[in-house]
Amino acid sequence: MRILKSRGARMATAAVAATLVVTACGSDRDKGDEGKDGGKDTFVFAGAGDPASLDPALASDGESFRVTRQAFEALLEHEPGGSKLVGGLAEKWSSNPEGTVWTFNLRQGVKFHDGEAFNAAAVCANYDHWFNWTGTYQSSAVSYYWQAIMDGYAKNEDKELKPSNYKSCTAKDDNTAVIEVNKASAQLPGGFSLNALAIHSPKSIKEMEKQEATAKGDAITYPKYSQEAGILAGTGPYKYVKWNKGDKQVEMTRFDDYWGEKAKVKNLVIKTIDTEDGRRQALQAGDIDGYDLVAPADVKTLEDAGYEVPTRDVFNLLYLGMTQSKNKALQKPEVRQAIAHAVDRENLVKTQLPEGGKVATQFMPDTVAGYTDKVKKYEFDTAKAKSLLKGAGESKLKVDFCYPTEVSRPYMPNPQDIFELVKNDLEKAGITVTPKPMTWAPDYLDATEAGSCALHLLGWTGDFNDGYNFIGTWFAGKDKQWGFDDKKVFDAVNAGAEEPDATKRVADYEAANVAIMDFLPGLPLSSSPPGIAFGKNVNPPKVSPLTQENFAEVSFK
Structure with missing residues (x-):
């Protein structure tokens, strides 16, 4: 499901992984x-x-x-x-x-x-x-x-x-x-x-x-x-x-x-009702009969009180975006790798997401055809993050970090709390973070789309079960949000775009995931059952x- 206000005419969604002769x-x-x-x-x-x-x-x-x-x-x-x-x-x-x-x-x-x-x-x-x-x-x-x-x-x-x-x-x-x-x-x-x-x-x-x-x-x-x-x-x-x-x-x-x-x-x-507390209180007061985007901390409270809180399956992704054109240090692979190693995603999932949340290893959840275990992993390692920054000559790295306010998304229940966790992890690795809070619409969406944020938090809920619906949304071609131009990544992502055979298309997506995570344009953080x-x-x-x-x-x- 679309997250940004405008993406131009390039392809952004795809189909269910099924044979075209059906x-x-x-x-x-x-x-x-x-x-x-x-x-x-x-x-x-x-x-x-x-x-x-x-x-x-x-x-x-x-x-x-x-x-x-x-x-x-x-x-x-x-x-x-x-x-x-x-x-x-x-x-x-x-x-x-x-x-x-x-x-x-x-x-x-x-x-x-x-x-x-x-x-x-x-x-x-x-x-x-x-x-x-x-x-x-x-x-x-x-x-x-x-x-x-x-x-x-x-x-x-x-x-x-x-x-x-x-x-x-x-x-x-x-x-x-x-x-x-x-x-x-x-x-x-x-x-x-x-x-x-x-x-x-x-x-x-x-x-x-x-x-x-x-x-x-x-x-x-x-x-x-x-x-x-x-x-x-x-x-x-x-x-x-x-x-x-x-x-x-x-x-x-x-x-x-x-x-x-x-x-x-x-x-x-x-x-x-635009706040989590407001929606919960309206349900408890009997003013409404249901609501979406329940705060993870409220789930057990509601269940214990007898409310129905069914669990959705995971079909979304939250990521830490890196805009290379905004901060030249991000153009160095070692810097992007350092940021990836600096973030404790296990802790993020454990403390911020509902039960069933998962650490993301690539730019699609494991419920989507095209997901693969063959991608490069970036385990949490603060010491390694510091070493990579030093080797890249960026031991005193400074970055602006944008995050949205006055919003809750299926993949991001509480943006400010998630931001604080990631910010603290980055600072432990020696990175100086300048917070840039913005209202979700239009400020935050406009800023991230225009490539105005060196680091930012965004995500996606799939439209249907096909790998291109995720990776094609972000990496089919040059995009200001990411600020890079890499033909190898773009070609890998688009290899399955016109492939009529479903089996071959899924194999193309798996190869694309490997190429994306080798290049590491940003860091997939988590998938969450909203x-x-x-x-x-x-x-x-x-x-x-x-x-x-x-x-x-x-x-x-």
């Missing part, structure tokens, strides 16, 4: 009776931040997608509680041997929230709509995931945009959509599961196309339709009622014509390692 069955969600709601008709869940858009196509962050995935569905989805691809609006899918023609056998009897019928023509209307975006819609800050999966547009307005890999969409019949791309891509079929590529009704698309996104400098003004309920219509179990920005909450209600099992609770409210909590009277949904919970599964005891 035929897969959909999920087992069949129509059934509505469940009982225990007398309550509203489920209230708190996230850590406001959504940016009610249109998932214009979103790139977890807080937005938490909202949009309740109302919108993509062609493919992930199995409840896991990362395996299953059918969504397409019951089955397959590709040709070259991985350039994708055929989707669509569900029948599906309706949009505005009453229109879902069919192949609707699928093509969506993909052609995105392909033909112009103006500010072509900004990566607005259409990040389209660029990540399909690159450019019908008519690129920026010379830095890559030619679009999207070729066409054809409605073979009402229930069969065929999407063609120009070349095989590791971004597919996983990209078809992104909520950013979820399907809107053709009627709503016609209304959406009457409005423009605009930009003034770096400031983006999203179109009005994406900031209020009314025009947008998906196929999901809930439909929008209101975005109450004053109360920082999005209100939804059950879609009674939903094709699958209907939501068990009639109304859904997703609101923002905490989520529910009220004592709540039957929780299946929790997702991708943080893709479906609140239609929730009921009250």
Whole structure:
């Protein structure tokens, strides 16, 4: 899941590690009776931040997608509680041997929230709509995931945009959509599961196309339709009622014509409470029925009090970024190695992360295809760190170290505490650290993206289970955040980007991990199961390692 505000047009996500010649069955969600709601008709869940858009196509962050995935569905989805691809609006899918023609056998009897019928023509209307975006819609800050999966547009307005890999969409019949791309891509079929590529009704698309996104400098003004309920219509179990920005909450209600099992609770409210303590206290007071990003120290307290605190699987990464262009000393491999040896990652995991947290040895968690034990390890060794700095002529190294405030992320529960631990470790090795605290958005995101921080803390939650979704996000080419240019690393990372054979692609990712950790552009710190909590009277949904919970599964005891 995207962490930065803008990354330009380069590739950033990838697909599930599966053969490109596939035929897969959909999920087992069949129509059934509505469940009982225990007398309550509203489920209230708190996230850590406001959504940016009610249109998932214009979103790139977890807080937005938490909202949009309740109302919108993509062609493919992930199995409840896991990362395996299953059918969504397409019951089955397959590709040709070259991985350039994708055929989707669509569900029948599906309706949009505005009453229109879902069919192949609707699928093509969506993909052609995105392909033909112009103006500010072509900004990566607005259409990040389209660029990540399909690159450019019908008519690129920026010379830095890559030619679009999207070729066409054809409605073979009402229930069969065929999407063609120009070349095989590791971004597919996983990209078809992104909520950013979820399907809107053709009627709503016609209304959406009457409005423009605009930009003034770096400031983006999203179109009005994406900031209020009314025009947008998906196929999901809930439909929008209101975005109450004053109360920082999005209100939804059950879609009674939903094709699958209907939501068990009639109304859904997703609101923002931006502090860990605030979210916990609201749950304990009964003001909300669940919340995300539970502080590790609160897990046992909540469990002992009878709250539901299910455990997500690990599917993210926290890292210490090093920007070589910002501090020339970081251009020396020995200095980067010294920093790696100076940090006690075992202590960080033990003291700062929930149970199940792991020390990271490379830029992807061990749950992702492409992870390998063959990478170079950098064990905690303060004496070795001092020796390497001395050998590099940097015994008096000084670095600026940026860290975010007023935020909690799935991979980084308490940024300031993590910063203090890493800072203390570096100082024990003789490195003078100048703290640079910044508010998360926009200051911190803008500064790290621009390469303004010599050292910084950032991370990533995967979109789907493929190695390129992690390493391709950071190391597919030159990036100001890292400030280096190394063809060997870039070539290794991109070797699997157009490989149609899944087995070969995974082998390419393993080799890329070895090359990355030999070069050591930054230090992978940890992977963490982000905490989520529910009220004592709540039957929780299946929790997702991708943080893709479906609140239609929730009921009250």
